[in-house]
Amino acid sequence: MQPTDYELLVGMLAGDEEAFTALYRRRQGPVYRFALQMTGNVVIAEDVTQEVFMALLSKTAKYDPARGSLASFLYGVARNLVLRRIEKTAEIEDYAGPEDILDDLTRRETVENVRRAVLSLPPVYREAVVLCDINDTSYEEAARVLDCPIGTVRSRLNRGRSMLAQKLAVRSSV
């Protein structure tokens, strides 16, 4: 039976490097992908992932299991770091979208178009879309990560989706 995140965290606190490594390997992927999808930059995603786990090493006491899962906690730390980076760089350009996305025949191009469209959303809508629509985070968990009510997550998601639809100029909405 696999140890839970919390059991690994306790082992990590006791100085068990293998517990820390197991926890890192289990949770780094979602953190890295969240940072990547929020910034579109692999270097920032790498830095953020490292900083999130460094924060876990140095401030583990701040994690309260009663307030949510460790996964949510890590997303929350990653979110703060990502928003700081976005504020600093502010280099993500606006994306007007292709003339007709169906003209982009390859799947890869389509994915990259979607990625750029997501990156061009304002951060407040982008994080809702990245968490709920791309990473399958529940509304409840997203609300904890984003530190807002569930209703706010829903409305941001709706607004983000409609902005995306406009940007991508999906044929059905044209």
Add this chain to the structure above:
Amino acid sequence: MKELLRALAESDREKEAPPEVEVRLRAAFRRKHRRRVWPYFAAAAAVATVLLIRIPKPQTMEIAVVTPSVPVLPVAEKPIAVHQKRRPPREIVTEFYPLMEDPMPFENGELLRVSLPAAAMRSVGVPVSEDRLTEMVQADVLVGQEGLARAIRFVNTSSNRP
């Protein structure tokens, strides 16, 4: 719209942080864990040393200033032989390794010379071969104004090679 976002999710599903991030984090974990153990060990060693060894205080010398009553003689052509004191054995010291995380600003403190098993050097990352772990080595422990060991450096003399 959902299908397009699914496609993006699918394309990123295997993306992960590069392996060097894990290497860096594990190194940080080891450093952190080592630091937790070390202050107590070093502080205990420092206290034990203070109790066992009397650190000789430097002796003061009174120097009488004498005004010459005769004119200064010209400098001799041959250099005058000066008897030099035998120098103490030359010491080579390592850098200081921190023993505290986020210490208070250093105001004043003491540097204490202690003897420790060579195994202690490993705790701060200095390589020591297995067969020398029990050998005693000398070290200087920097104790801060709060009485805690803040850093340590190892000393290599002719009779003591870290």
